[in-house]
Amino acid sequence: MKLSETELQELAKQLHCPSGKDGIKVGEMMNFTNNNIINKTIHSLNLKKGEAVLEIGPGNGVHISELFKIIPDLNYTGIDISKTMISQAKKLNSGLKNVSFHLTDGKTIEFKANKFDKIFTVNTIYFWQNPQEYATEITRVLKPGGKLAIGFIPETTMQKIPFAKYGFTHYSISAVSALIESTGLKITSAVTATEIVMSNSGNEIEREFVIMTAEKLL
Numbered sequence: 001m002k003l004s005e006t007e008l009q010e011l012a013k014q015l016h017c018p019s020g021k022d023g024i025k026v027g028e029m030m031n032f033t034n035n036n037i038i039n040k041t042i043h044s045l046n047l048k049k050g051e052a053v054l055e056i057g058p059g060n061g062v063h064i065s066e067l068f069k070i071i072p073d074l075n076y077t078g079i080d081i082s083k084t085m086i087s088q089a090k091k092l093n094s095g096l097k098n099v100s101f102h103l104t105d106g107k108t109i110e111f112k113a114n115k116f117d118k119i120f121t122v123n124t125i126y127f128w129q130n131p132q133e134y135a136t137e138i139t140r141v142l143k144p145g146g147k148l149a150i151g152f153i154p155e156t157t158m159q160k161i162p163f164a165k166y167g168f169t170h171y172s173i174s175a176v177s178a179l180i181e182s183t184g185l186k187i188t189s190a191v192t193a194t195e196i197v198m199s200n201s202g203n204e205i206e207r208e209f210v211i212m213t214a215e216k217l218l
């Protein structure tokens, strides 16, 4: 299926901030496309009982019930810039305890310093408006000794994805690593893998993804 440039632009806008009925559909599509990278990012954090976890940009948050099956008594907080995704995530996870979702502005993270044991985010870095300030915010709310995991598609693959020329900032591994280190975190790993997925524009593509982890020193 070949999308027109207008359709690609619309898709890119929905991936950035899903909205309305089309946003709900894009959210459901991302559940399939990004399932593997989301699971691997979560896995990299080695989550433990009782930990306070922040996810930035969970979309509709379908993966959270799976996460709770493995570690039932986590304390999970999700923040997202999309009203549509926050309302979907609340609806789809209404049966879970110790889970909350909040609308955010994508610039500040409205929690006290040193609140979270673990923080993760998948496929949001491309949309951070001021990456330096946002990364600093993430580091601020992470506890000393806490871990951050970022899942993203590196620029080498992004350059081949038709919609990613509209409003996505493309990152190399070294650029993400420099950004995160500049906030005082220590990079602990950066693992690259390849997968075949049905892309959001409906074609099967081979794509690389990266899971980067970092730690806030004590």
Ligand SMILES: C[S@@+](CC[C@H](N)C(=O)[O-])C[C@H]1O[C@@H](n2cnc3c(N)ncnc32)[C@H](O)[C@@H]1O
Pocket (backbone or CB within 6 Å): 015, 016, 017, 018, 030, 031, 034, 038, 056, 057, 058, 059, 060, 079, 080, 081, 082, 085, 104, 105, 106, 107, 121, 122, 123, 124, 127, 128, 129
């Ligand atoms: C491409 S989707 C990815 C959703 C999910 N993490 C995944 O990988 O399938 C990006 C999500 O992050 C949200 N988002 C974009 N920029 C954000 C920011 N700066 N802070 C929080 N959420 C953001 C969007 O509203 C959307 O729900």
